[in-house]
Amino acid sequence: MTRRSGDEDVTTSQDVTPPQHLMDPREVTDWWSTGVSRIRPGEILLRGYPVEQLIGRLSFAETIWLMLRGELPTRTQGRLLEAALVAAVDHGPQAPSIAAARMAATCGLGLNNAVATGVNLLGDVHGGAGQQCMRVLTELERAVAEGADVDDAAKDLVAEYRATGSHVPGFGHRFHPYDPRRSPLLDLVGAAVADGEAPGWALRAGTALERALAEGRSRPVPMNIDGATAIVYSELGFPPELGRGLFVLSRSVGILSHAWEEKSGGARIKGPIPRRLLPSYEGPAPRDLIRPEGGEGEKSEKSGESEKGEESTNSPDGAEGA
């Protein structure tokens, strides 16, 4: 990159060449490229819309749609999404996500850390059933698209699950014989389908599954919140993975509410059960560490066997966290 002109080398490489080590900053700014928002001095665009135009005019649920989908929802879409978000906000302190957040709130953390703790628990098993149900609905729709009758396809699918001893995600509840959130959500979807505002395929698939699961059983397997919201989100065109994402936004409300209640109560280092109750111990009996210092083959001397069944409430005052 240095060039000679005449006799002299008139520039040192240091002077004239764009130093090899210089780089186009685009390489760095592209590394963080996004289509979600553009932030410049004095400007905040969300999916292209200036934020100041959204404030006071879009609902929070519509804003969630816009941010996740890139375009505005119709009013009906916004309302359906809103209904599903409202439906799943809480299921009480028995849910480990809620309990963990409440305990976190007593450990000297900010509310953000308490909420993060609860949200972290909405995994494949705790928060992922809706996502899985959306996949099942899609699978059923594929069969229908290929010409199958939806009830036949649902029966086949249920039979498959039963053959492997597994549950169809989104159906059945070990707690609610009938989930009170199911019908209001399905009614809203039904109305939207009737108005031509939703395609209807997921509602059809979900209710077919419910029928297939009920068949020949005295006690039907009711659709649960995961199934009902899976129908809503599928009708709205969300990909399955965002089913979990939306559940996270919804349940964060309950997590925050419970964390706040706990924090307001002033408890410190709250364990899962009252202090005077000690977890049962089923490990090895007390034993001494017997180690030839410095040598190999050190052994412990067991002074007893595993001891299931010790009493565990003899503590006068309860356990501390640390």
Place this chain on the structure above:
Amino acid sequence: MTRRSGDEDVTTSQDVTPPQHLMDPREVTDWWSTGVSRIRPGEILLRGYPVEQLIGRLSFAETIWLMLRGELPTRTQGRLLEAALVAAVDHGPQAPSIAAARMAATCGLGLNNAVATGVNLLGDVHGGAGQQCMRVLTELERAVAEGADVDDAAKDLVAEYRATGSHVPGFGHRFHPYDPRRSPLLDLVGAAVADGEAPGWALRAGTALERALAEGRSRPVPMNIDGATAIVYSELGFPPELGRGLFVLSRSVGILSHAWEEKSGGARIKGPIPRRLLPSYEGPAPRDLIRPEGGEGEKSEKSGESEKGEESTNSPDGAEGA
């Protein structure tokens, strides 16, 4: 468990007393006592309301209010809360919370874990300014309630902060000369105050602070999103700590949107800068471990001094995460 035999009461103390080790389950269920929700088979009450009555009738923002406050908001309160929630959803990948969630999404985690990662970062410094500003507004209001002029009190408070070299939380932005979210929010609050739907004290305090901060400066110190939402939340009667909680709910939307965008893009183990760029190293120069095995006083032999300024882009192919 009591048994009679003939005339005598043969119940032994062992028979008739509730065995000492038995306990009232209330001790356990009270440990998790809550006023937020009641979950029973077939029943979900949120703050006393059956969830099926809320679905389709309350907005998501109103549900957030109900869950956090215990009672329904008025329409105006619901709309103000909604506006503030919409305003703060995102500030792009330069925000560490967003960047961390995007990176998390490339590491093989569920979206819940990616959102939790981002939310975890909304701490005292990143997400806590609104909470702190709410405290400042309250402090100012207290002075006013005790008879001070709001502008005088604001000037005093600004002077105090300047004397200690610290910033008044909620004002100033290293990025936006003027925060586009400020005025739409303040206009909504102003309208609510005019309609008698909001008390007005926090708006009065916040704008007085803004005036006091601008005084005698060519370049004013603009109210930022933390200050504007602090006014909204204070007018609505939320305690300061919930200011951060509400910010968490709002920003979760942007965190989820960015995590989803990143996940959809398919990147794996995304680091903060392009792979070929290596972090600068300013630690000790390479040195050998020289340890008399087994003895005390082992020393290392430094082969050089700290070496600020090594080149750091000589990598052909970039760094892996693990």
Place this chain on the structure above:
Amino acid sequence: MTRRSGDEDVTTSQDVTPPQHLMDPREVTDWWSTGVSRIRPGEILLRGYPVEQLIGRLSFAETIWLMLRGELPTRTQGRLLEAALVAAVDHGPQAPSIAAARMAATCGLGLNNAVATGVNLLGDVHGGAGQQCMRVLTELERAVAEGADVDDAAKDLVAEYRATGSHVPGFGHRFHPYDPRRSPLLDLVGAAVADGEAPGWALRAGTALERALAEGRSRPVPMNIDGATAIVYSELGFPPELGRGLFVLSRSVGILSHAWEEKSGGARIKGPIPRRLLPSYEGPAPRDLIRPEGGEGEKSEKSGESEKGEESTNSPDGAEGA
């Protein structure tokens, strides 16, 4: 609680029967039953050993073994585990787990929250390769146990992976042509096998895979840290899932060290790239929100198309986190 008055047994059912609602506290204490530790007033047993006997006598690595496995390791086992834990402590700020923890440390969080943030990212992709490699080693061993030659089995396995275009976990590195951590770890395993202190099957399987991957290639596919630690942990009898668990303990050291360095540096709300560089924007061009208030069918008016390629460094002062 039973009282007699004259001849009659006056105990009411309320007095004498253990109220039906009473419960055995064991139901609750068993819910949290554990074999890991027994904590009673004045007593802490870890896997049966009084903690006061372990302090100063077990190494930290041996304690990790005891806690996870339930019994003491031999000296050799303890040393092998220690070597693997030492090997994986850090891979610099290019690792998203490290970068996220460093950013977290600038957001006003405790070090515990910063470490949790980093650890959260050690997921299936970022921290799970060792776990997956342990499964592959087991699979290979199974084939050998059924009579296959280890090299033949390794070749078959490599061919399978190549057929599907996927990588054998634990091998290859987009950064290191040769992972400096591989040989010291394998040498230690080799010595333990020679001494009869380790079974040798995983070392045999892992090196066979390495040979099979190198075959016919000018540039071999070197075993990486995930592969080398997978061999160590497999030789030591850990189940694959604990491979990830041990990596978490190891990498936590680097995460903490980096979070602490960053916190000591005093940065606030550190984004992923220098402030003046703005993430590229590839979303919709600026557009106005046009919504018939209150009605359906609101549309936005796009004022432009997606705009890849805007300049993105025009910011004078950099982005703030909030």
Place this chain on the structure above:
Amino acid sequence: MTRRSGDEDVTTSQDVTPPQHLMDPREVTDWWSTGVSRIRPGEILLRGYPVEQLIGRLSFAETIWLMLRGELPTRTQGRLLEAALVAAVDHGPQAPSIAAARMAATCGLGLNNAVATGVNLLGDVHGGAGQQCMRVLTELERAVAEGADVDDAAKDLVAEYRATGSHVPGFGHRFHPYDPRRSPLLDLVGAAVADGEAPGWALRAGTALERALAEGRSRPVPMNIDGATAIVYSELGFPPELGRGLFVLSRSVGILSHAWEEKSGGARIKGPIPRRLLPSYEGPAPRDLIRPEGGEGEKSEKSGESEKGEESTNSPDGAEGA
């Protein structure tokens, strides 16, 4: 940056000037500058030492020291650190950090996410007491350095705490009348001081505090694990904030062990109490949502008052997490 030499302009500005938009990559690589490690192709330096020299030669505890402090510990320092790390690994499922991690492990998360959940809870209250105690020890040492008698200074400090009704961090335990971890740790420190391997000031300050707290009380206030490790870490020269960091590394072992035990047990969506027990409800009695659709002033009709004391075990089958 172009310069002329002789008659001709031998380079065009296009050739010789670095285009204005180009940047020095150092700006980016310096943004992530670190002294902890240098990672280059084929090279991993930890604080200057090639990692391959550390594997098999440094203990895990010594490596932790090196990574956090930048230099190698002496053997004695390494052993003291090791002892403190061993001492605090677990305190059973009553600790909210352990319980949260166990619950997380049942929700379909990787072990990394379960550990992160537990670590997140080691906040100011749960994990921060050691850090706070280190500050108290330093404060006491400062008084001694200024000429005060250590016992007098300790008495003054205890009196101050008692005057405000607060506890001296690191002392007292609501569970252990005597913490079994205290004396082994203090004995090790004492031996190191006797050997001239530790300065002794923190041991002196801590035991003076213990004496001051015991004075005039029938039941002394024993030093707890936070106090004992605070002495160790202070003697070793760690800053207070790293006291919490080291506790995080130590307790991560217990968190992982418990999460793994729970995961191995196969529970799904484990709540804090057995399923049939429902959290007590103390919120508003059931009430109907009565809202004039579309208008202001919507009211709810309370059908009852808050109802503390409902029975809460009538559930046949327990609560689900979602």
